[in-house]
Amino acid sequence: MTKRKELILWIDLETTGLDHEADPILEVGYILTDTDLAKLAEGSHVVRKHASAERRLAANDYVRAMHKASGLLEEQENTFDCMHLGTIEEKLIGLLDEHGDEDTVAYLGGNSVHFDRRFIAYDMPELDARLSHRHFDVRVFELAESFWSDDRKLVSSGESKHRALDDINYSLDVAKAARARRFKPSDL
Numbered sequence: 690m691t692k693r694k695e696l697i698l699w700i701d702l703e704t705t706g707l708d709h710e711a712d713p714i715l716e717v718g719y720i721l722t723d724t725d726l727a728k729l730a731e732g733s734h735v736v737r738k739h740a741s742a743e744r745r746l747a748a749n750d751y752v753r754a755m756h757k758a759s760g761l762l763e764e765q766e767n768t769f770d771c772m773h774l775g776t777i778e779e780k781l782i783g784l785l786d787e788h789g790d791e792d793t794v795a796y797l798g799g800n801s802v803h804f805d806r807r808f809i810a811y812d813m814p815e816l817d818a819r820l821s822h823r824h825f826d827v828r829v830f831e832l833a834e835s836f837w838s839d840d841r842k843l844v845s846s847g848e849s850k851h852r853a854l855d856d857i858n859y860s861l862d863v864a865k866a867a868r869a870r871r872f873k874p875s876d877l
Contacts, residue, residue, distance in 0.1 A: 694789055696729070697722045697825050698781065699798040701856040702805045703761055705745035706752055709807040713742040716761055717777050718853025721784050722798075726865055730784050733854035735764050737771040759851040778813040785819055798825035800860045827860045830867040 699720040706712035718733040736742075746753045746762075756762045765771060772780075785795050797820045799805055806824065810817040850856065 694793040695724050696785065696789055696793060696795045697724065697726075697798040698785065698795050698820065699825075699857045699860055700781075700802070700805050700809070701799055701853040701860070702808050703756065703759075703851060703853050704808060705742050706749055707804075709811045712745050713739065714774060714808055714812055715742060715756065715765060716853045717774075717781075718855075718857045719781060719784075720854075720857050720861060721788060722861070726861060726868070728861075729788050731854070731857075732780075733852070734772045734777050734780075735761070735768060735770065736774050736777070738765050755851050761852060774812055778816050781813075781816050782819060794821050795819055796821050796823055796825045798827070798860065798864070799857060800826070800831075800863070801828045802826045825864070827863040827867070830863055 699722065701718045702714050703716040703718075704712045704714050714736050716733065716735050720731040721729045723729060746756070753762070785793070789795065797806055797809070802824045803826070806817070806820075809820070
């Protein structure tokens, strides 16, 4: 029996808040890898500005200041490359089609990825339908380390830059560090 192809679609979303039904997505960062964590594709797209995002940002000083400091709001205001969320969803589905087939299992990867999954299910339902119900969440490695280890950190974290591709690259670094510390090459 042949093993089904498996991919990990690492996604990080920057949003106007925590409520997937009220807070619009501002940016989508992604990296598609195989299970050996080799990058197959990556990108980041700022979502085209719309009135609901402006209203939500106006009501939340903390989130507005965070996205202003990261440069996301300026990029959204001044770039011509902003995309509609539906176009981003089509692009991500296209990547899954390009690198897999109908039997390929695609896991959602990231850090505290349940947050992103709620937004994906609400705003990108066709992509959500293509993803396995299982997640590859690197937060578990960080939590396990904080609970049970006096040893060094997996990856020197610093603070989130609150830019989607930076945060997803950090998640991928955590996965690689956890793999290197836990699994011997003969195990792979």
